[in-house]
Amino acid sequence: MFESEQKRIETQIKTYCKEHDLPVREIAWSWIPFSGNWGIAASFFQLAADDARAKGLKINVPQRAQEIAGSIADAIELSEAFERVEAVKGYLNIYFSGKIYAMRVIDSVLREKTAYGQGDATGQRVMVEFSQPNTHKAFHVGHLRNVILGNSVCNILAKAGNDVIRANYLGDIGLHVIKWMWCYLKYHDGEVPSGDITRWMGDLYAEATRRHESEPEAEAEIRALFARWDQRDPDVVALWERTRQWSLDGFDEIYRTLNVKFDHLYFESEVEDSGKEIVDELVAKGLAVDERPENPVVVKLDELCGTKEKYRVLVVLRSDGTSLYATKDLSLAIKKFEQFQLTRSIYVIDVRQSLYMQQIFKTLELMGYPWTKDCYHLAYEIVNLPGNVTMSSRDGTVVFLQDLLDEATARALAIVEEKNPALDAETKQSIANKVALGALKYSMLSRDNTKIVTFDWDAALDFNGQAAPYIQYAGVRANSILRKAGGVVPAALPLEYDLTVVEIELIDLVSRVPKEIQRAAAECKPLFIANLAYDIAQAFNNFYRLCPVIQAEPQVRDFRLRLAAASRQAIVNCLALLGIETPEVM
């Protein structure tokens, strides 16, 4: 908001240091705590310590830092954008001119609207691969975190100024698909899915797994079917195409419900053949060892890298010549960069794949691809059930996505009925969807990627406290004020009264949106945005309680209307980055 003025002050400080024989260093600005007034702060401890070291002096650092801050405070000349400067406990605090700052923040939010927070174009093209569901399998709450996180990271990266390609990589072939088809042919031939497609597919997969374990002849039959697939037996291929489509239709439905879109779809089946060529190349280059048919084709990474028990061994092809996950992933990585000229490739995959991802990247590096340094595994922890039980479609310990969504929406709808009985049914349903989905998404995005989420029905369906509905509600309240005031946001106007502390805090938080977006993008952490959205909502509720808007005198009223509109916009923008919609009423 005050970048140019800030630069000028930095120059002044550096000049002062030069003139007074002090070390010159970059100034790291931070916010001033204890809000009430706002501005920027820089500490001088480091500078004081460096100075003492350089001159061989023994000093009390905090005291010396305070002296330096004090004399800089005296020497500095402020433009009218700043109100005052003071030295406190070794910090130099420079307070913005409240009125100018407040106007700038609100004006820019209302001018830019949904684009508020949009960063300058970085020229970077980033592909984010996420979701990666397997066809012929269930889609449960454990898969939800990936989709929600990946989607939000895409939103944030794009908002930060990157050209983002949203990619999905579907596991449409492999042993699990063959197993599914075996069970289908033997026990369900001719059946078609009804109702919830994904669940139907998932149930059949669970049955296949059960039968595979209990029926002695299963193993041989499944292997025979795999062989027919490998020969591209037309009947098997036709069945595969038909059943695969069922899953894809089911996934489309889920993505539509979650409001998630992809720019590009990759299928495992399309990189299988090229993957096998990569394996040949690896063997030819001496990077992989082919000991078939006794052993599979492996890349002995530790031997190649001179490391011990770090990268282990990557198996790239089965001894019978069929492909593995790694076969296809190597090929896919190359395809991505060639196809889209990426500057960065992000894989949103759970933390259990960390070693595997390192192996893939290392192998590609050994093959000589210079872009492997631009590949990044965004690891997140999994969603467990209470008692540290991992969700597993095989063991039937899953919470189905649809069940969760239905339950959440039903509860949200009941509350809307209670709060807003006059609304028409369609509006109520739409609000319930936004609230329920918001609550689920927020609960997964408001904690660090490295933290395990323990799924708990009550926690997932709690609409109170630090949760999306609280934030949405703040936006709705702002909307309500604006509606009552005639639905028109007043044009920009000069600020003619002294702001209260709560207004200042609110404006301060609203002003942080662009910087937090950059920070969240740099670290792929939607958490930062989730926290900020909550802080803004909380500050808005304070404002709502303490600062009358509609009954205020005209000039105050108009400014506060603008502040309410800006607050709502900031909330809407932040929630949008998390993939959460803000309703008009709720």
Place this chain on the structure above:
RNA sequence: GCCCUCAUAGCUCAAUUGGACAGAGCGUUUGCUUGCGGAGCAAAAGGUUGGGGAUUCGAAUUCCUCUGGGGGCGCCA
């Protein structure tokens, strides 16, 4: 055995990336609606940041070590 990861209020999590008094929600206790929407607000109680050491003017944050959870480690994905 090797590697990764987590440990902060009774519970679930934050903490501007090494800075100013470690903050929220839930739960507990006590209050607040002829006032712009109570899915809200205010107050109280709750902490030796798992233990120990090191670096630093300064450590929840970095390093070492120990303890305790979770995960991964040659033909699953």
